[in-house]
Amino acid sequence: MTVREFAALQNLQVLVEGDLSREIGGGYCGDLLSWVMSRAQSDDCWFTVMGNVNAVAVSVLADCACIVLCENAALDEDAKTKAREQGVNVLTSEENAYTLAVSLGKAL
Amino acid sequence: MSLIELHYDVPGDDFTRAGEASGSVKAQLKKLGFDPGVIRNVVIALYEGEINMVIHAGGGEIDVSIDPDQIRMVLRDHGPGIPDVALAMQEGYSTAPDNVRALGFGAGMGLPNIKKYTDEMRIDTEIGVGTTMYLRVDVKN
Numbered sequence A: 001m002t003v004r005e006f007a008a009l010q011n012l013q014v015l016v017e018g019d020l021s022r023e024i025g026g027g028y029c030g031d032l033l034s035w036v037m038s039r040a041q042s043d044d045c046w047f048t049v050m051g052n053v054n055a056v057a058v059s060v061l062a063d064c065a066c067i068v069l070c071e072n073a074a075l076d077e078d079a080k081t082k083a084r085e086q087g088v089n090v091l092t093s094e095e096n097a098y099t100l101a102v103s104l105g106k107a108l
Numbered sequence B: 001m002s003l004i005e006l007h008y009d010v011p012g013d014d015f016t017r018a019g020e021a022s023g024s025v026k027a028q029l030k031k032l033g034f035d036p037g038v039i040r041n042v043v044i045a046l047y048e049g050e051i052n053m054v055i056h057a058g059g060g061e062i063d064v065s066i067d068p069d070q071i072r073m074v075l076r077d078h079g080p081g082i083p084d085v086a087l088a089m090q091e092g093y094s095t096a097p098d099n100v101r102a103l104g105f106g107a108g109m110g111l112p113n114i115k116k117y118t119d120e121m122r123i124d125t126e127i128g129v130g131t132t133m134y135l136r137v138d139v140k141n
């Protein structure tokens, strides 16, 4: 399933469009960056409430397929800029991480 | 002399730039065709070290030497030093202040991650003088 397909399925709003045709390989939920950094896998859809510039850096380095900001968590202005520069998909939803991860798990 | 040597200055307290050195090294290793697993190990270790410099030591310098069989990294800062390295190496130990925790740091997983993803990790530290970390990731065939 691509990021675009998952966005359509869960009615996610795209905040920053990188490559929406990227395939999602799995999912990871977490907000502690050094935890995510070493545990998230390449192509994971990362569910978090951490919408800052460091989250974008972690997403790039861990090679996540996209960041999904749960429960309408905000994306900082400099994080948005960095995500654009780096081509990181950032989406948002009013749902919580559990609901979104369950939905992704069923869809994959 | 190594195949490629890279040098980075890491500014202190600039969270917007933290991760630039790791990102640049990642791009270089990719271009050179290193195994994705090796790149991942290097990048995780380097990012954690880079962030620690920014949060705990007011910035520093990074030198990376890339050879076909190993990648070596030296991270040097002139911060406060680490009083008890064994304690700092424990999972969950962190002195990160609240404002930094609010950004998602402070899990106390940085140094343990570095240990886990490198083949050699050595810390030289002196109170009031600074900390130098020597890291090596081997390329196994």
Ligand SMILES: Nc1ncnc2c1ncn2[C@@H]1O[C@H](COP(=O)(O)OP(=O)(O)OP(=O)(O)O)[C@@H](O)[C@H]1O
Pocket: A034, A035, B048, B052, B053, B055, B056, B057, B077, B079, B080, B081, B082, B088, B089, B093, B094, B095, B096, B104, B105, B106, B107, B108, B109, B110, B111, B112, B131
């Ligand atoms: N370069 C450094 N200079 C001074 N103290 C350091 C340095 N690096 C680490 N420390 C100390 O070691 C502790 C543990 O570091 P570690 O990277 O494991 O966790 P953290 O940075 O606090 O949190 P996390 O990395 O999970 O976001 C830090 O809280 C800090 O007290």
Ligand SMILES: [Mg+2]
Pocket: A034, B048, B051, B052, B106, B109, B110, B111
């Ligand atoms: Mg750390």
